[in-house]
Amino acid sequence: MPRHNHPAVFSVPQLYRFYRQLFAQLGPQHWWPGRTRFEVIIGAILTQNTNWINVEKTLRNLRRASALTPQELARLPQTELTRLLRPSGYFRQKARKLRHFLHLLQQHYQGLLSRMFRAPTARLRTELLAVNGIGEETADSILLYAGRRPVFVIDSYTRRILHRHRLARANAPYWQLQRLFEANLPRDPQLYNEYHALLVAVGKRYCHRREPDCRACPLRPELEKPYETA
C-alpha cells in the first residue's frame, strides 16, 4: 500500500456496540437543543469552541430581540447583532459568520430554509463549506440536526474518544473519522443524531483533555489496554 494511503483508523466491528452501551447507560440526549431549524443553525455557529450554556444566553438575547428567523435576523443592525452575541464569545467573528450564512440563504434559496433543505446533501454541504466561518463540523451539524441528513458529525470530543480508545490517530483527517462511522453503521440520521450527542455527553463527563476519568467511562469494558493520552 502506498505510504500516503495508510489508514489512520482500524477496522471497527464494535462501533455499534459502543452506541448501544452508551445509550443504555446515558439514555436519549434529545439533540439538537433548539426550537426551530433556524435556531439549530444559529446554535451550530455560535457553539464553535464555546460552552453551550453561553450559547443559550445568546439565543435568549436573540429571542427577546425577535431575531430568530432569517428575515428578522437580517434586519438587525450589525452593531446590535454584535451586542446580542456577546455572551457566546468571539462575537465580532460570529456576527460576520451569521451574516455570511444569511447571504448564502438569500442568494441561493430566496431566504427560505424550506428551499435550502430541498437541495441534495452533497451540493448543500459544498455550499455551506464555501461560507466563511462554516467548517466541516458546523456544516455537518446543520445537515444532520437541521436537515436530518445521514451525515455523521465529528467534533473534538469524538476525536478525543476515538483516539483514547485506540480507534484513530490523534491527527486523523476529518473525513476519515467520518467515514469510520458512516461505513460501520446503518445509514440512519436518527442513529447519527443520538450517537454524536452521546459521544459529547461521554466526552464532557469522562474524557477531559487533561485528566480523563477512564475508570468511570461507560466504554471502559470495551478497552483492551490502558489508555495512551499522548
Add this chain to the structure above:
DNA sequence: GGCCAGGACACCA
C-alpha cells in the same frame, strides 16, 4: 486566576 468550552481561518514555512 488558570483552564476549558459541541471551531474556523489566516498566515507561515
Add this chain to the structure above:
DNA sequence: TGGTGTCATGGC
C-alpha cells in the same frame, strides 16, 4: 500539508 496565532465570554 502541517503547525501556530487569533478570536472572547463565562463557568468552574
